[in-house]
Amino acid sequence: METNAQKSERTRHGGAAELLRLVRGQGCYLDDVETPKNTLHLAFVRSPYARAKVRGVDTRQAAKLAGVVRIVTGADLEHAVRPLGARLEARDDYTYHAADWPALASAEARYVGEAVAVVAADSRALAEDAAALVEVDWEPLPAVSDAERALAPGAPRVHANLADNVLYRQHAGKASDAPEFDAPGLIRVKGRFRHPRVAGLSMEARGVLADYHVSSDELTVWSSTQIPHLLRDALSESLGLPASNLRVIAPDVGGAFGIKMQAFPEELTAAFLAYVLKRPVKWVEDRLENLQAACHARDALVDAELAATPDGRIAWIRASGIFDVGAYSTFPLTCALEPATAAPALPGPYRVPFFAYEGIAVATNKTPEGAYRGVGVPVGPIVTEGLLNALAHQLGRDPAELRRINLVRAEDFPYTSASGATFDSGDYQNLLQLALNRADYAGWRRRQQAERAHGKLVGVGVCCFIEPTGMNRNTYRTRGMIQVPGFDGAILRVDPAGRIEAAVSIPSQGQTQATAFTQLLVESLGVAAETIHITLGDTARTPYGCGTFASRGMVAGGGALLQAARKLKAKVCKLAAQHWAADVALVRYADGGVVRGDTGAQLSFQQLAEIAHSPLQRLDADSEPGLEIHTFYDPPVTTIAAGVHLALVEVDRGTGRVTIRQYVVGEDCGPMVNLQAVEGQVRGGVAQGIGTALLEEIRYDTDGQLLTATLADYLVPGSCDVPNIDVVHQETPSPYTEGGLKGVGESGVIGAPAAICGAVLDAIGVWPERVDLPLTPERILKWLNARGA
Secondary structure, three states: OOOHHHHHHHHHOOOHHHHHHHHOOOOOEHHHOOOOOOOEEEEEEEOOOOOEEEEEEEOHHHHOOOOEEEEEEHHHHOOOOOOEOOOOOOOOOEEEOOOOEOOOOOOEEOOOOOEEEEEEEOOHHHHHHHHHHOEEEEEEOOOOOOHHHHHOOOOOOOOOOOOOOEEEEEEEOOHHHOOOOOOOOOEEEEEEEEEOOEEOOOOOOOEEEEEEEOOOOEEEEEEOOOOHHHHHHHHHHHHOOOHHHEEEEOOEOOOOOOHHHOOOHHHHHHHHHHHHHOOOEEEEOOHHHHHHHOOEEOOEEEEEEEEEOOOOOEEEEEEEEEEEEEOOOOOOOOOOHHHHHHHHHOOOOEOOOEEEEEEEEEEOOOOOEOOOOOOOOOHHHHHHHHHHHHHHHHHOOOHHHHHHHHEOOHHHOOEEOOOOOEEOOOOHHHHHHHHHHHHOHHHHHHHHHHHHOOOOEEEEEEEEEEEEEOOOHHHHHHHOOOOOOOOEEEEEEEOOOOOEEEEEOOOOOOOOHHHHHHHHHHHHHOOOHHHEEEEEOEOOOOOOOOOOOOOOHHHHHHHHHHHHHHHHHHHHHHHHHHHHOOOHHHEEEOOOEEEEOOOOOEEEHHHHHHHHOOOOOOOOOOOOOOEEEEEEEOOOOOEEEEEEEEEEEEEOOOOOOEEEEEEEEEEEOOOOOOHHHHHHHHHHHHHHHHHHHHOOOOOEOOOOOEOOOOOOOOOOOOHHHOOOEEEEEOOOOOOOOHHHOOOOOOHHHHHHHHHHHHHHHHHHOOOOOEEEOOOOHHHHHHHHHHOOO
16 A cells, blocks of 8 residues: 555656646636637727826727727726725834725826726727727826936826825834944945846736626636635725625636736726626737736835944844835735835845844836735845845955855744844755755856956856745734735535545646645545645635735645644544544544554545445534535744855856856755745746846836837847756755745745846956846946956
8 A cells, every 4th residue: 555655755746747738738728718709808098108197088989890899988987996905004114105006097197008998899809909099188297217216306296195206115223223333343335236127927918807697696707816815805895896796716827926916907997897798808918018017026226235243244234225116006915015025135044133224115107016926035135145245355255155154043043033034944054055065166166267267257156045935914914914814725625435625725827736735635634646636716616815926825825735634634533433432532543544543443534534424424413524624724924935046157258148057056945845846936936037137127218118018128038048957955844834834936036136146246356336137238348348357
């Protein structure tokens, strides 16, 4: 008989079947959902101006086209659909001004691409033709497309109620309060670091299909979303419909990376039209709309200073960040997301005695910002690792050794960071050593010196970082984010034949969630994987919960499943005790069934399922028949994963082109449920981090016009840009979460930009006080020319 350990190992590398279905074209993405012939298709009329009054919308010519069913303007929806309102609890430690995002702009458009009208027609082509005939009477207004300029006196106001365009501001400490702030002998390094505005750019863009069923009074909304339950909350509030009359289904999602964890105006508009027209309504975004109107992320400018003792130990860090969040605050995380998440990432995995921080979210006439893989966390290593590199250069110390002496030690856990975050477990120094050994770091340095002697510009980059994962209710309560519940749920239903349906509030966006959840149940219950069916992404069939984002799938969803499995085992043990008329203390669960300790009698899981559904089995008054478990899981802590990235790069002296020769990742995401999935997450994240470091930047001109509206202008890594990524693992379980689980979904993109940036600067031998990503050939050549290289 196959043991639990054997079953676990057999599926540890699994996920092939789940992935093969997708790569063979057998998936069902939003655009694949079968629709009736009377489905209407939408095309939006979008603003060509960064800021303009809408003085009137003339739809008469467009309405004359045969097949056009309805044209709706912002004025039509102004009182029919409430704007998306992103809320923060009122607090003393931050200030927040809400900027609600309307389904369609009525009086004023605030960014290029904001929708002011929509056409519903019999085909997408017809809807687009009609949209081109809609005439909008625009009055262009002065716009502001840069956060620093938005803060200047007299700058145009994005919203009339914002005197300084600041939507959110938070403070944490003052560097001058540090006991050693002015201590003699401290070495200080400082810098200004810019993380570019970027796009998530999933292969599948956004899309929504809505259908109102009159007979059942149910509005069903299919959306390529990460947050089915929270999207239902948003639809309920904006449309004024009870949540019980709304069903949200997330079919297969072709990538999301956080961008699809916002609720969007297009979803509100499509749902409203389906409800009032009593016909199915569909909208699928094209790439121009995706780059123009889907959320952007991480447009950050950070000024920071680090002080250290002469032997290289950090004394304090202070930083201030300006985050350009665009025109509106997004639901459900609000525009506070990036300033709030950058804060704990700045001290990172290091022992920093004192930390001071100010972060502000500034409104501009640009596309609103939302979540994107890592949110504000990648900003932290870019800043702190950059300062440590400058410090190592100034002290003449090896960068890896400088990090080693400052890392939190294994005996320090649980460790409270100077940012206030608590780290539950880890061994950061050992993780660094694992990565250095795998890379042959000393050999890299020898090669670097040898090749420099022949005129080649070769550099080595090191990045150590933390990844907060599986955020719980307390985290969102602390941030004041009252529209994020912070917990997830699971339901286990066992039929009379012993087959298990597991419904989890965490949907999938392509990370083989179903395989990993199956693996957890195989390990916990000792049953065959073939007897388990996983249900995800349907609010009518899954319990309420946050959804999939912030590396919470395994921590929160997997934790809920493990909790449910434990309750199920307790229930079948009690059932078996009643069946045998024995004391329940004599019954234990083992290897897919129960065993009676005094006689050795056994019942298989299938036998237990049959007994649970049989009227012949007498039950105690406090026992329920059937086998169905409902549970909600609030992770006890925000558990902290960690990583170390090492990059070996070469810079072409003549062109400024960067080639990544070797790349090594040391990853500690706790116990790995599925090795293949973990390494896929890490490698995919590194690829996105390469884009941030070297290629990607959403750019606007001074009038707020988008300059990167196609993939010819917004550059992303191709296969030739991504090297082989060697991953070495350390598994440090959390002492607090179910199964000791931690997350891994954002790790790669957090560490890669800082590691590559450090390697490039090491190659060209400059440590500037201002670093702007991406490190394009033009920027690199400018540095090389300045130093006469």
